Amino acid sequence: MKKREKKKNKGGVLFLLLLAGFLIFSGNILYNRLFPLEYEEIIEEYASEYGVDPYLVYGLIHTESRFQTTAISPAGAMGLMQITPETGDFIAKRLQMKDYEESMLYVPEINIRMGIYYLSYLEESFPVKETRLAAYNAGPNRVKGWLDDSSIGSGDVLHSIPFEETRNYVERVIFRETIYRILYFYKKLL
Template identity: 35%
Template sequence: MKTLFRLLRRLVVLVCIAAVLLMALPPLAREADRLLYPRKYSRQVEQWAAEYNLDPLLVYAFIRTESGFDPAATSSVEARGLMQMTEETFIWLRSKIAPDEGLTFDELYDPDVSIRFGCYYIHLCMERYGGDVATAAAAYHSGWGTVDNLLRMEEHSSDGQTLKGFPYNQMHHYVEKITASYAVYTRLYGG
């Protein structure tokens, strides 16, 4: 009889431990996800996302995808900073939003400059492509000319405004990363 009571007591303890673990796992998993999908540079992201009418969570998705939140990141094509902008794109955007500021390409390593310019470029892409995140992401990555050409082809766009597929491997992979990351940010931090 004592053996049966001991076994029952152990079973109750194990059931209690299992219940506690089951209750603790979702919050722990959520915290692990938050470590993998951080909101670094939140002051700058919130400021520039508001300035350019963007969802800050989308901006975090771009930064995470582009640089992994490394402000010193430089790509193989010399794109720089958190939002990985090329010199040509930087000069063009500077002429639009900061023509008198004397900013240099090297200043894209400054998180505030990179996020400011990156947010403006995302804003332009979203505006140009009717707010479609995937098409805008394709344009951010591959350029407006490439996306505009694809939009003219019926096999890639039925409406001439959004892409229904991404025919180039790098573009496809990039758009998938942005949209998946944005979905996770929205799940973790959205309203």
């Protein structure tokens, strides 16, 4: 009977080792391919400087560009955090960037710095995360109008977002922010 128990224990240990190997392998696929942690130093630096949650930034970049530096939207938004040329000009003036040119929106460090700064700037007018993300996507003036419409907003809170694209965008960013938070919380433990 003891031989049978030893064989059973060896089989159980082998199963656990195979399961652990599979989880590590599949975890690496999640980390490296599906939800990459690119530009970590830059994101952490500017998120800290401007008081923005880095996981929100990862979720936003993943939603906006999937970490493609040359991404451009049909509306003309550019780079990792999909900043429009008009918003880029506005941010560059606020950050007192002397030699700013539109093409700089494709430079990861500049795009990330500007995007994180803009999230921080939007937080002054939109302290609720979902409303701030709606403003990032649809524009702050449009969202202010929504907040003033008592049928869809009150104060700082949007009870419903009238644009399906913006509503879906906010949900996707928050979902991806949560995935990043879970994946990389556990990765730091390993």
